[in-house]
Amino acid sequence: LYFARIDYQDRAKRRNEKHLEVVWRGSRSLHSTSQIFTSAFPTHYSPPDGFQFEVNDDSIPVQDDPLLFDNNVQKRVSDFVAAAVAQANVTRANHVMWTMGDDFKYQYADSWFKQMDKLIHYVNLDGRVNALYSTPSIYTDAKYATMDSWPVKTDDFFPYADAANAYWTGYFTSRPSFKGYIRVMSGYYLAARQLEFLMGRSGSISGTETLADALAIAQHHDGVSGTEKQHVAADYTKRLHMGYVEAEKVVASSVASLSSKHGKSLTNFQQCPLLNVSYCPASENILLNGKSLVVVVYNPLGWKREEVIQIPVLVDKVIVRDFNGNEVESQLLPVTNASLTVRSYHVRAYLGKNTDDTIRYWLAFSVSVPPLGFSTYVVSALQSGGRSTISSTSTVFGNTDQTLEIGQGNLKLLFSSNGGKLTQYINKRNSVNTVAEQSYIYYSGFSGEEGDSQASGAYILRPNGTFQIKAEEEAPLTVMKGPLLDEFHQQLTSWIHQITRIYKSKEHAEVEFMVGPIPIDDGIGKEIVTQITTTMKTNGTFYTDSNGRDFLRRIRDYRQDWDLEINQPIAGNYYPLNLGIYMEDGNTELSVLVDRAVGGSSIKDGQIEIMLHRRLVHDDSRGVGEALNETVCIHNDCKGLMVKGKFF
Template identity: 40%
Template sequence: MEVCRLLVLVLLFLQQICMTVSRPGYSSDFTIDAPTCGYESCNPVKDGMINVHIVPHTHDDVGWLKTVDQYFYGDHNDIQTAGVQYILDSVIPELQKDPTRRFIYVEIAFFARWWREQDDSMRHVVKGLVNEGRLEFILGGWCMNDEASTHYNAIIDQHALGLEFLRTNFGECGRPRIAWQVDPFGHSREQASLFAQDDERLHDYNVPDRVAAFLKAVHDQAKHYQTDHIIMTMGSDFQYSNAHTWFKNLDKLLRYVNEQQTANNSNVNVLYSTPSCYTYQLNKADKTWTTKEDDFFPYGDSPHAYWTGYFSSRAALKNYVRRTNNFLQVVKQMDALAQLEDTDNSTYNIEILKEAVGVAQHHDAVSGTEKQAVAYDYAERLANGVNECQKVVNDAYGKLLPLGTVKPPGQGFCTLLNISVCTATESQKEFQVLVYNPIGRSVTYNVRLPVVGSAFSVTGPSGEAIVSEVYPISEDTFRIPERKGALAANELVFFVTVPALGFNTYFVSLNSGAESQVPPRKSFTVGADTTIGNQYISLTFDGISGQLKSMRNLKKNLDISLGQSFMFYPGYAGNNSGDVNQASGAYIFRPNATSATNIGSGAQLSSSNYIREGRLVQEVYQQFAPWATQVIRVYENEQYAEFQWTIGPISIDDKIGKEVITRYTTNLATQGRFFTDANGREVLERQRNHRDTWDLNVTEPVSQNYYPVNSRIYLQDTSRNVQFTVLNDRSEGGSSLGDGSLELMLHRRLLKDDARGVGEPLNETGADGKGLIVRGYNYVFLDTIADSARLHRDLGERLFMAPSMSFTNVQMKYADWSKNFRTNWSGLKRELPANVHLLTLEQYAGSGPAPSPMQPYLLRLEHFYEKEEDAALSAPVTVSLKDLFVPFDIEAVTELTLGSNLPLSQLNRLQWKTTDSGHTDTTLRFKPVSLSEAAPLDITLNPMEIRTFQVKLTQH
């Protein structure tokens, strides 16, 4: 099947998952004549001819070689000539000149900024063009997001931002009908446009030549299409800043080519069009289309250039994007539960973080393929958004904490806990910890806080004593330059169990002069194996090398041999003069070897390798090289082992760039199969050296087998009914290059650019000017195949929707605090079922019926198990919204499309005939389950189903 049509159908699916949320302050206060947008606005086609749909467009990266601001205003044209404001300034007048002209626009992050700067006269003109279908918004997201390194929750939210802007300002005609993913790596790119002069008296008059060349291109392309309609995209990155030149030449192209119909009986008809109009004609052709169920990864543009490096590029930024999106979900929930009003400035604050997170999903942002200066800009935007939303959390606690009139103390935040830095806990002998849980069920979570001292008491929300221990901060943490000025030498560890959509308060105080709570440091016994574990799992380490040797599931009596090491692939340092000289870089992973090199000689027994066994956690410290270290932990009552790795500065003294991996080696019989998630949700089976839809020519045996891993990768041995699973804390590239083994790429430092446009090597540095140090986590567990889904779904939800901690440092004991403030609170009257995830809860102006006096909310529920994934939890589940929330009751609901910009009752999608495994399905579309008339507040969810509601509230 032709790629273009396949992509159109795929993108129709992608567009359906978009969502929107309230964006106040953008609505227009003027009206125009009744709209004629939609398929009725398409230019006419000619039956019996090859209709060439010319689609004028621009692709405007929301940051890449320049920052978002620089691209919009046209700054630093010495880097790249691009100014988005001038594109829009130029296109609008050209569309006014000729009603047959069309233009599509995608990146709402740019358009919204341009729109804010226009007066009502220009806004009126633009709205008229939109209502006539001459200017059409495609995709509708805040950006054109990356598809490999993004989590589905963040994809939904970034589309939310753009779609609601369009709904608010342009109504029905602003609603995108087609997605448009032309640049995320793996999709098709535009064909070259043809330009010609129009005066035959000129010596270089070339109309006949250009027309002949164009007609040949049309007929060549038409051979690969199933209908008489083909699409030619006319544009590229940041084009149309001089729209007059573009449209003048396109007008000529249409005129001279169409004149051939009468002059030479040509069967080619060229027209201005849009992706929507093109797709509409495909639908009218009444064909039966094949479908594709696997994805488009990995992409390669030549035999030695596979775009699998960006799955792991800029590992620190990838983690920061993931964590800030986590915080955004917390903030939206707390804003809704506390029912904050505009006077609290929460809407403005949240918008700043929404826009920052939305921009960060761009395919040259979280992907790690931007210039270093632009990466800094993305991080700064995220940090600013986090700072603004910390104010929202403060305001929310200001309403949720008080039992009377006493104002609660302000909250402090610690954003560097991953490197054991927190002023609020290091500088005080007494402080309070508030932990908010954004999951719809209670969650047990281990807390690690940097402290000065070795003995503490911790009091829980009901006045109970909480068991705690103190562990020294590892030596590898002290070498991180960003810790400069930190006071703590130890970490306080204790467990918390936090209620659903709620918070607990914990009270910590230093016990001066008390006996140390630090478990003693123990050396490995030479020649004797050492085992750490709990009632669920155990890990055994070799007594000679100190390396991991085996893993056991004690409850299921499962055991496997398990080795784990850190290795690197040397990056190919080519000069990019040809395919065989392709260098490894930000986009492309091209190792200069087919096997990885061990870092150091392994975790040899030395003073750098030791054990601490406490009551709450047992830890093994390993050093593989001065720049590659690890702490392996098994916590009490947890069924997984935590692997905390610290990599960097990656050594380049030998002038060799390195791609660092962690590899797990088992004795499982996997037959070349392994499994990875897709954007943190569904799981895809992978087969080494194989593609489902074509015969693979193996030219890069390592990078050709790398896939994006957003949340988990696992191996199965069906003969033993065993599954070995590794969860990761950020998007990474991963693979299984040998039976029984799997690997994840953790960090990359390269000395060559790969000639894909970024123009600089991926050579990140830290605060000390040396190579960047990156810290992250793997979570490893072993279980039967049937029971593994519960573990990785539950743990995956806990990792992605991690609790949020904030701190106060008033000198107030539990007894005094509990008289004035709540120490325990839940926003739910009952927990959600184990297979239901609260994907969205936020204040929302909405697309449904007129708002009640109290602002409606947006609620999105997700069944996050796949069909037949679990014997019990894959079954349909019903959730009653009646009397569910503590602060308010839900009075009525209106079901919306997943995009939340249209009531479900108004959804009218094109119907398609498809062929799947020999049978025809005539309804390739979403079929949301309707609400029960007898119980309108009872919501039934089928496996992998997400349902979206605008809810009307009544306040208690």
């Protein structure tokens, strides 16, 4: 494994100690069985200075015509040898690799190969070093053949900085909606492939290939990372949507066939890709017309799942039955004004039409689905008789002195009506009763205009101050309770809405957030963070996942391989979260799982923070060439992008 981007302090130490090449054991569970020979380049993934041969580069070409007065073969050979020896002096053994190229190079490949051919020829005639066209595998074999010993590395290379105030930790969260879309589409793709396999292809071309290609393209290092230009992000998203449309046909036809008695069905199953904005015509209109709605729930995992699902409905008298006709416990939760506002705006923005009917409820009901299988449920509107339980609802406004509680099973959460902050976490089964608080802050983005040109941008996280986001006075707090789940709704500000949800049969809390449009009218970019604060004594230690497979120990303001010089105490302690983050103190553990890739840390003992959204007004000079300022537009009226997501 060969790469260039390691921390500038780490690289300097490794160059001095000839430790640029290591045996990397990145998994603490797999140990040496997953080790790999790894090398960081001495400077960058480009040739040494003076050996860039793009048509507009200023490197001196090899002039080997004897009739020319500026014949420079010996000079260029000596330059080549000196550069090779310089690299050999910071690496081990007698082999060095030059990566001939860089970003945006080889627009005219002939200029490169013409010069490389000459250099290889004349350097080998000189005889001091041997030069050849090679590959990483040939180079690795040559290194292995030396039978040299190599240092062992057991942690990873995060976080990375290329200068004192330039930590590449902002991109862990950049474009969080796009990151979430990729996560959802990845799961959908796997389910669609399974269903396609079960039913067989209808032709020679798979109906999921378009989505597979779009997902593969989105894995580009300037794709899912969120470090692309806005028009490129839009192109990625369009390709994913086109892939979804094709895969949706596969899913609909497969489910229809699987759920029919004779393998063929005329049922037209519809899906709801805009459920994140509370829009699902299939579940809304059918019940309104007095018809029954058939809901098929598919489980692509290898174990049985018992969950609670929710769909929007317009009626308040419904009943849910399983395939055998047995009534299934269900609950109606009133739709909030915040959800209706999001629905109305985004349906206009994405579909170009107004929503004629206003949904009234979310219908929640329990489902039990076998592994790699499906279950069928029928939702019917009733005029009278038994029906779903409508949640009891109570609303209070700020600046009162009450304790609000949700949770009917082992898990309970207590909130203060004064600001709506979480105050206490109780788990009766584990005998845990502890103080816990959740809050929101934002980091103002450094502008790069205050005597230091490094701004906060798509790549770089560089806070220029920490500010609490306090709940607006008289902000409503709503508690909804029912037989399946309890919800606590908070409208912290006009642009932050949160639902804390506890299911009766679960022992974890689900937090659903809507953040945006982030206000930038003051000309200041902002990075929105939620913090969970406890009384745990964590001694600067926390754990983050490694690509969702292992968890690695992190120690604040510390690096295992070198003595860290601290320049950015926030950005320099941020890590990527693909699965989650946790901390422990010997008695208690707090874990937070995420629904998409984001950045997170523990800046203070006993506290976990997750960056949920970023909106910035300056470019960070790392190649994007524009500010990270995502918007949604209706005609020419554009607002900052809203992000909706969950953590657990």
